[in-house]
Amino acid sequence: MDSGKRRLLAVIAESMARMATRYGVPASDMDHVALTTAVGELFRREETGAIKTFYSEGYALALRLSAMSEQDGVAASDIARLHRLPRSIEDMADFAPSQDLLFELKKVLSSLIANSGYPSDSNADLTNIISSLCKWEGDHHIGSPLPAAKGKDRYDFKQMLESSARAQAGAFDGAQVMEFTRLIGGFTNETTLFKLAGKDGRIWALVSRANTGLELGIDGRDIAGEFHLLRYLYQGGVSVAEPMWLESDVERYGTKFLVTRKVEGENFGTVVESQRRTSSQIRALAIQLAKIHCLPLNGAHPDLQLSHIDMELAGRSMTEGVSNYLERWIRLWRSTGLENSPTIEATLNWLRTNIPVVDDAPVLVHGDYALHNIMMQGNEITGVLDWEMSHLGNPAEDISGLLASFSNEGDAEEFMRFYIESGGRPITAFEREYCNIFRYFMLYVVTLESQLRFYSLPEVHPEFLVLGSFVQLPAQRMAQAIEAADIAKTQRITTVAKSHG
Structure with missing residues (x-):
């Protein structure tokens, strides 16, 4: 980046920070966040050094993974594709060609993981490589461009x-x-x-x-x-x-x-920030969620028949409900044409292999029972908003998402006590951890898709760029979440074994 452009961008960034301080701009002001994100993106696109370092680290991990794959010969074509790629990016390479090379490297990595047998046939070395890849991808994320589209006419x-x-x-x-x-x-x-x-x-x-x-x-x-x-x-x-x-x-x-x-x-805030809840508010949140999960579902009711809820799942198990919802998200991920994330490929294998086994019938799940979707007046809930992601599944899906926004485990324990007292089903630690991983996967897909929409569709609001800027968050936390879930699963198996001993 030439010194003049750098100085201009620095002035914009510094002035925005001063304005935010002077006028008390909240972190939830999406226009301000969008502008800040855009300037940060301009800086990033001018600094190819970070991409070169990132590429070299990824290539080294790909070599380690390919060395393990060579033992069974399953991934021969992937290994050949890897060796056709350069080991490093040239010093003078621009952002766009560097990004293209990185995109191809991630495609190879994703395919290698898909053929690695993880997690069913994993060993300590493979698990360590997967963990390193999740951290690598989370530390520096670059999406791939979509072709530009013309803006559509807006209606009055x-x-x-x-x-x-x-x-x-x-x-x-x-x-x-x-x-x-x-x-x-x-x-x-x-x-x-x-x-x-x-x-x-x-x-x-x-x-x-x-x-x-x-x-x-x-x-x-x-x-x-x-x-x-x-x-x-x-x-x-x-x-x-x-x-x-x-x-x-x-x-x-x-x-x-x-x-x-x-x-x-x-409501309690926005997707960016939220306010602390009192004990009375926690109780109201728990009672309302238990009411949703315990709601009788009359499949013959005309409104339920015309809704987007798949009532064919009502007579099956929670395990099947979660599996059905997971496959819908996997179809979405595949439909983007961006199957170039080793983190996601490993996560999908893990999610499919480890679906919690629960024979109870699935319940109505809100799908985004988050603080920004809940309206309150005093200590009473006046409305739960945005039901577009609702489906039949495991109540842990709603519970894990909500508890993730609680500042301490004491509040979470208080919520669960009120929830169970109100008729809700107790959930295991493994169910909660599994749903945390599922949530990170969904967040990854939506944030990446939002980022791509911003660059390809001129009519979308800059808020799509803001949402897209969070794409590193789920990638960074995925490996840690899987580790926590594996620990919870082991503890559950140990507890069950003792109870039958």
Whole structure:
């Protein structure tokens, strides 16, 4: 990087930091974080030294892995591909070609791991290499570029809401949108707060959620399915926003969207930061989650049939529910065409091999029961938001994600006591650790996909870049999480063996 460009970038970075301090910009201000992330990315793209070092370290690990694979000859083509790659990147190489070489190296590593037999046929040396690769990938992550796409035309959302409301007739006949605020924070769905005024002077505070057209995350999610699930949950006494209507006329409006009443209260923060909870709030969180997990599921109910919940899993086991959900995420990962992560390849092998065996029927899982999706007024939960990732599975999926945001284990133990007292099923330490690994895998996929969407789709908000910047987090923690789960599994097996001794 020439000195003039470096100085300009340094001025931008320093000025942003001063502005944040002077005006008290919170860490959750996504626009500020996006700008900071963008400047950091510009710096990174000008510094090829880090990429060269990273590549050399990865190549050395690939040689160690290939030496083990040569013993059975399964990975002969992968080893040949490895030896066709240079051992190091030239000193004068630019960012783009360096990135391409790194991408090819990671593809070879991923294939070598897929053929290594890990974790079923692992030994100490292979386990150490896998752990080193997870740390290597987490320390420095570089995604691959997608071809640029043209921006799409944006619809007039305010006019769309007003037109759709009037089409509902009744009290909404002739209604007008008075206030209109589109929120940052939705990746697959856009959230809009608005007030609707009827001809009789009545005011409704409402919220819409509309498909963005960006398929970010798990497949099979649908606004219509979420709307029908919300109706079922609302009738079942779960604290969700009251569903008002579903707009399915895509030909007229260009997208599907649902409308609910606005939930009163505040949440605990955002995906970036959260607030500390009191004992009363922990109790409320536990009671509400137990209610969700214990909710009777009537497969004959029309709303449940029209929802996105796969009721064919209702008569099976939790083990099958988790396996089904895992395979959906694996399909998503494969569909990106970016199967170049040794960390993910090792993690997928481990997740498939170690699914917790639980014969109980699967329960309704929210899928993202996190503090930023829970609204509270005082110590009472007024609404659980964003049900697009809900499915039938193991309650540990929701519990592990929520407890990860607790600052100490005492709060987690208090939560579990309230949860079990409210009818929730106790979960084992291994179930919790397994779901932690599953969560890191999902986070890795979503963050990487978000990063790629930002660079390939001009119409997406810079918040996608912010989410993408977190891609190192799951990669860095994966090996440690697998180690913790293996310890918990061993302890569980030992305990079971003693109980039958």
